[in-house]
Amino acid sequence: MGLALWRMVKGHRTASLIMGKANRMQHMRTLAAQHKVAASLIAMIDKDGAGDWPPRANYESWPAALFPYRSIYMELLPMLYTDTPSMDDNVNIERRERYRVAVQSLLRDRITLDDVTTILEEVEADNWSTISRDTLNGFYCCVALSRHAYRWATLPVVKVAQLEKELDFPPELSIPWSYLQRYFGCHSDGGNHTSNVLNNFNPRSERIFRFNNSLSPTIQASEEGFFRLLYEVDVMSFDIFHDIVLAITSYKDGKTTASLDAMRSVNAGLRGLFVHFNQKMREENVSRKVWVNYVQSMHAWGLGRMIDGEWVRFDGVSGNQILVFQALDALLGMETYHPDADLKRYMPAAQRSFCKSIKDNSPRTHLEGTKDQALKAEFETLVAQLKRYRAAHRSRAMPYLKQPAPERYHMTTKASVLTTDPSVSIDTALKPLEQLLINRSAQTV
Numbered sequence: 001m002g003l004a005l006w007r008m009v010k011g012h013r014t015a016s017l018i019m020g021k022a023n024r025m026q027h028m029r030t031l032a033a034q035h036k037v038a039a040s041l042i043a044m045i046d047k048d049g050a051g052d053w054p055p056r057a058n059y060e061s062w063p064a065a066l067f068p069y070r071s072i073y074m075e076l077l078p079m080l081y082t083d084t085p086s087m088d089d090n091v092n093i094e095r096r097e098r099y100r101v102a103v104q105s106l107l108r109d110r111i112t113l114d115d116v117t118t119i120l121e122e123v124e125a126d127n128w129s130t131i132s133r134d135t136l137n138g139f140y141c142c143v144a145l146s147r148h149a150y151r152w153a154t155l156p157v158v159k160v161a162q163l164e165k166e167l168d169f170p171p172e173l174s175i176p177w178s179y180l181q182r183y184f185g186c187h188s189d190g191g192n193h194t195s196n197v198l199n200n201f202n203p204r205s206e207r208i209f210r211f212n213n214s215l216s217p218t219i220q221a222s223e224e225g226f227f228r229l230l231y232e233v234d235v236m237s238f239d240i241f242h243d244i245v246l247a248i249t250s251y252k253d254g255k256t257t258a259s260l261d262a263m264r265s266v267n268a269g270l271r272g273l274f275v276h277f278n279q280k281m282r283e284e285n286v287s288r289k290v291w292v293n294y295v296q297s298m299h300a301w302g303l304g305r306m307i308d309g310e311w312v313r314f315d316g317v318s319g320n321q322i323l324v325f326q327a328l329d330a331l332l333g334m335e336t337y338h339p340d341a342d343l344k345r346y347m348p349a350a351q352r353s354f355c356k357s358i359k360d361n362s363p364r365t366h367l368e369g370t371k372d373q374a375l376k377a378e379f380e381t382l383v384a385q386l387k388r389y390r391a392a393h394r395s396r397a398m399p400y401l402k403q404p405a406p407e408r409y410h411m412t413t414k415a416s417v418l419t420t421d422p423s424v425s426i427d428t429a430l431k432p433l434e435q436l437l438i439n440r441s442a443q444t445v
């Protein structure tokens with residue numbers, strides 16, 4: 001099902017509920033005055049989303065002080081990327097050095113850091129006269145991706161880059177990042193799903209930063225197809241968030257039938273999302289042959305540093321940071337997939353708050369006997385659907401990770417390098433990650 005067809009089906013399924021995104025948004029704003037869960041959704045939409053969901057990211061009206069960041073990334077993409085990575089470490093070390101020196105020199109020449117920090121100080125003081133929230137989102141994406149590009153400095157990822165454990169960033173990339181980390185309440189040195197994936201689309205759903213400049217149609221289409229699939233998951237999620245809030249607040253207000261309608265709508269929304277996932281996570285949309293090295297590479301991280309006497313290695317961007325699955329798990333009352341420290345590293349504060357508020361207010365544990373029988377059944381349907389989704393995700397995802405990529409060690413964005421031992425097979429190396437997925441499915445009850 002394409003997004004257009006999904007929109008038609010969705011219009012039909014929500015007939016008994018509030019129609020149209022603007023009306024739904026307005027209704028949430030009204031509910032926010034009385035219900036914490038609605039208030040936390042609105043707070044998230046206003047802060048991370050710049051007034052919408054998926055987040056709005058503006059690439060048209062940037063303050064002059066920030067604009068060079070964008071042009072430097074674009075200008076140096078041909079130096080960052082190659083279709084045929086070398087198997088020679090020395091060649092790759094040289095390439096990495098060349099890219100980093102070029103970045104440092106352009107940043108130094110074109111960026112006036114004081115002007116950048118003045119803007120970010122204003123944001124910190126909640127003064128939006130120089131930059132709008134949607135422009136800040138675009139800038140968040142740009143700095144995050146520029147940091148990922150600087151970190152790898154050779155795409156596809158190669159072994160010498162994977163062995164790097166620690167890295168100093170140029171001040172133009174490190175100082176703004178600490179402001180952005182504070183503003184979004186998200187502490188990883190690397191980017192996250194919001195900064196790298198969602199904010200990389202403008203309001204016309206066009207993707208701004210690409211990670212390859214290959215002429216290969218398969219590489220181009222797979223990069224586009226994969227990130228568009230992820231973005232569209234969040235396009236579909238807005239209605240699910242709305243319906244989750246409606247299910248909770250209606251129940252609290254004693255309107256059991258309205259709560260039941262909303263839960264049915266949550267399940268219908270997830271069904272639509274699941275169909276979309278099944279149709280787009282396919283060879284013709286995202287090729288297995290190129291995904292691991294040409295699509296996923298950029299979003300890994302795998303660098304660390306000492307924090308309070310402890311070595312911390314940060315993960316890269318993973319599907320595990322997608323909000324809707326965390327929101328649905330919270331509605332079921334499940335523990336979070338991420339431990340608390342990881343949540344703070346990889347999920348913006350407003351998104352964490354929304355999920356916590358769903359969990360704190362979910363009616364599931366209060367459902368009683370025959371009165372709430374139908375609602376209980378809808379929760380069971382949600383469990384079954386999520387389990388089905390998790391099984392499908394595992395069986396679709398694993399073959400992508402098992403494709404040969406001789407220029408690199410086995411790696412995933414979460415675990416970084418899995419092993420440097422050539423005698424360890426990819427199946428063995430991936431076992432612990434596959435186990436995580438199996439465990440999550442078993443915890444879905």
Ligand code: HEM
Nearest residue numbers: 233277318319320322325337390397400401414433436440
């Ligand atoms: C080639 C594509 C993909 C691969 C290879 C892949 C691989 C993985 C792996 C290995 C994990 C477990 C480790 C971790 O937490 O990062 C994971 C987790 C996860 N992925 Fe994916 N994934 C892919 C695409 C997707 C897509 C398209 C979605 C969403 C539509 C998604 C959603 C998730 C979620 C929600 C989790 C957390 C576990 C859970 O809640 O069940 N992934 N993925």
